[in-house]
Amino acid sequence: MVFVIKISGLGCGSVCRTSSNKSIKHLCRVHLSTLSISFFASSPFSPGSLQILMKLKSTLLQTSNTSAFDSRESSNSMCNFTGITCNSQGSITKIKLSHQNLTGVLPLDFICQLQSLEKLSLGFNNLNGPIMEDLKNCVKLQYLNLSNNLFTGWSVPAEISSLSQLQYLYLEGSGLSQTFPWKSLQNMTGLVQLYLGNNPFNPFPFPKEVLQLTNLTWLDLCNCSIHGTIPAEIGNLKELIYLGLWGNNMTGKIPVEIGNLVNLRKLSLSHNSFIGKLPVGLRNLTKLEVFHFSMNNLEGNLSELRFLNNLVSLRLCENELSGQVPAEFGEFKKLVILSLCYNSFTGPLPQNLGSSAKLYIVNLSMNFFTGQIPQYMCKQGTLSVLYMYGNNLTGEIPASYANCSTLLDFRVNNNSLSGTIPTGIWGLPHLLNIDIKWKSIEDPITSDIKNAKSLSTLYAGHNCLSGELPAEISKATSLKFIQLSDNQLSGTLPNLVIKLKRILTIFTTIDLSSNKFEGEIPEVLGKLTVLRLLNLSHNSLTSHIPSSLANLSGLESLDLSSNRLTGQIPIQLTSLTFLAMLNLSQNQLTGPIPQGKQFDTFENNSYDGNLGLCGFPLSVNCSTNELLSPPLPSILQEHNDSIFGSGFGWKVVLMGYGCGLLFGLAMGCVVFNFKRGNPKWLLRFVKENKTQR
Incomplete structure (x- = not known):
């Protein structure tokens, strides 16, 4: 009946308006999907292809929340379905439905009936179950992407050697386990890119089948349970641009044949157990842009890398490397990331480091570097992270870093630096963390800290900072951690609290120990509801311990030792159920020690030097009156202390x-x-x- 409509030269609407035939009118009311099938029966397009697509739609829509199948043009041609591409004969050649939130089992049994299918891209979905053996029927495939799904493995038998035309195979992060069908790769001699990383395969040695794929440009076998060594035959893959083997259990030395990979731009071998020195052949890899070799057991120096002036990212942290950083590194113009932390490097750093490069991350921490901090690492205005802690650096912090407005994290602690902090560093607008502890930095914290709106962590302990904290510190409204111990800061804590009143409720750590603070502990500290650590020890604080500290419900560590505190320990502090460390020693506290909960876990050294205390865990028993008498109110207690203190x-x-x-x-x-x-x-x-x- 459809052919009758076409022969008449009338559209469906015309037939409906002119015909009295009830069957023709019934045709005009047919469902869209039935009409589409009928249409393709009279067109050059394959009716089987449409049926396969409709079946794919119905199968995946049962389990998916997606709009992938909603968008179709009015022509009803299957080639206008979302993600569908056809050739000039109307056969489906490409299915591209990545990132479509598809779920369920992939129906390869009828997808692979599309005899002209060359590209199947279903990556970044939530497809699950096994990859069915029907995949072997997609014999025309040149491009297959099933990456980043939730597959559980391969159906038995796992055999895809029939996909001999495959050039691009992406299966990384797809949840595949068990054993990959490596032998199937023998027929895929045209493979250009092979991505199998981030899959929990059964442990296996480097697959020899891969070494025959001489057309490979990208090889990703990261984090997929490879053990053993890198075969010398790796040098046969001379077209490689990217080689990724990080996150495996590989051992042994890096073969010198890796120097044959002269087209290599990215080499990632981190998180393994490689040993030995960097092979001599590395100097040949002059196109190399990314060299990641962190967390191995490499030794020796970096002399082989001084020729690689196209490096963009160099990561060698956590090895056993030594020697000096080559002077040539100071001339590298493309360098963005330089990470050499936790090695045994020595000597001075190239003082022109970063003068021509747009450095973003520099991590040289935990080595034995000497000399001064290079002053040009933020010259291009791009530096975000500077870690140089744990070395033997000397001199002052260069004034140039006071203008480094891009800096987010500045850690130069545990060196032998001296002098003053350059004006402007305290107030860098985007700075999140500053750590300058364990140096000999002098002078006070300056008022420009008011500009540090993003500052979260301030570590400046074990220095020679002096004076009072500036009132402007209250404008650093993101501050959560403040560690200023072992300095020469002065003033009273009530004044300090007034300065910090805008940000008190977000503090989690306050360490002001070993300074020259005096006066009372302010009651308002009880409003630090998220505080985890409070250390006010080794100051000259007086009067009683405020009972408001019992409001710090999450407090884990409280140290008020070595002050001149008097009165009784507030019994309310027993409500601090997370308190794991308490030190009230070397004060002038009196009366019974509160009992119960966390207080039953503290030992004598928590109370040493308070001759007026009694009760567990001390050997001094309290009298009946002492045990029955509640703590005096703070005002009365303060009054009594002053009376007895004067002898009256x-x-x-x-x-x-x-x-x-x-x-x-x-x-x-x-x-x-x-x-x-x-x-x-x-x-x-x-x-x-x-x-x-």
Whole structure:
């Protein structure tokens, strides 16, 4: 009946308007999908292809929340379906449905019935189950991408050697396990890119089949359980641009044949157990841009790398490398990332390092570098992270870093630096972390810290910082960690709290120990509801411990030792159920130690030097009155401390003792008179009182 419509030269609408035939009118009301199939029956396009697509749609829509199959043009041609490409004969050649939130089992049994299919791209979805053996029927495939899905392995038998035309195979991060069908690669001599990384395969040695794929330009076998050594035959893959083997269990030395890979631009071998020196052949890899070799057991120096002036990223952290950084590194113009941390490098750094390069990350920490910090590493205005801690660097922090507005993380602690902090560093607008502890930095923290709106962590302990903290520190509204211990900072804590009042509620760590702070511990510290550590030890703080500290429900460490605190330990502190460390030693505290919960876990050294304390865990027992007496209110306790501290309290005690003695003698006389007869004055007094009642 469809052919009748076409022969008449009338569209469906015309037929419906002109015909009285009920069957023709019924045709005009047919469902869209049925009409589409009928249309293709009269067209040059394969009806089987459409049926396969409709079946693919119905299968995946049962389990997927996707709009991938919604977008179709009005022509009803299957070649206008989303992600579908056809050739001039109307046969489907490409299915591209990556990133479409597809779920369910991939129906390869009928997808691979598309005899002209050359490209199948379904990466970055949530497809699951095994990859069915029907994949072997997609014999025309040149491009296959099933990466980043949730497959569980291969159906048995795993055999895809029939895909001899395959050039691009992407299966990385697809959840494949068990054993990959390596022998199938023998027929895929035209492979250009092979990505199998990030799959939990059964452990296997470097596959020899891969070494025959001499057309490979990209080879990714990262994090997929390879063990053993890199075969010398790797040098046969001379077209390689990228070689990725990081995150495996590979051992042995790097073969010198790797120097044959002269087209290599990216070499990633980190997170293995390689040993030995960098092979001599590396100097031939002059196109190399990325060289990542961190977390291995390499030794020797970097002399082979001084010829690689196209390097963009060099990562060699956590090895056993030594020697000096080649002077040529200072001339590298493309260098963006330089990471040499946790090795045994020595000597001075090239002072022109970064003068011509747009450095972004520099991590030279935990080595034995000497000399000064190179001053040009932020010359191009791109430096974001500078880690140079744990070396033997000397001199001052270069003034040029005060203008490094791109800096996010600045850590030069644990060196032998001296002098002052350049004006402007405290107030870098995007700085998140600053760590300058364990140096001999002098002068106070300056008022430009008000510009540090992003500053979260301030570590400046073990220096020679002096003076009071500037009031402008309250404008550093992101500050959460402050560690200023072992300096010469002064002032009272109440003043400090006033300066910090805008940001108190976000603090998690405060360490102001070993300074010259004085006065009382302010009650407002109890509002630091997220505080985990409070260390005010080794200052000159006086008065009592505020009971408001009991509000710090998450507090894990409290150190108030070596001050001049007096009074009792607030019993309310027993509510701090996360408190793991308490040090109140070397103060002038008195009374019973609170009992229960975390306080039952602390030992004698938490209370040493407080001669007036008693109770567990000390050997000094408390009297009954001490155990029953609640802690005095803070004002009264403070008043009593001042009275007894001045010596006046003993006069009051003696006066009370004298009055009691006189009263006792008078009552004795009364009792004596009763024996001689009822005294008239006493009887009169009692009688008057009864009348008043």
